[in-house]
Amino acid sequence: MFHRKxxxxxIAERVANLPPLKEGKHFEHRPALIVFCVxxxxxxxxxxxxxxxxxxxxL
Structure with a gap:
């Protein structure tokens, strides 16, 4: 439909283009860290x- 993938x-292409995660880093982006801390x-x-x-x- 509409000639789109x-x-x-x-999503698979976008993830494949990401650089590898740095050693010892657990969160790929800042909002994930903020949500976890909250x-x-x-x-x-x-x-x-x-x-x-x-x-x-x-009680």
Missing amino acids: PIEER IMGIMVLKIVGVFLLFRFGV
């Missing part, structure tokens, strides 16, 4: 919050 082929921060805040609620006898 399927999405799978276009999620980890929320998890830590929840755990600390529950411990504080137990400490003050609210």
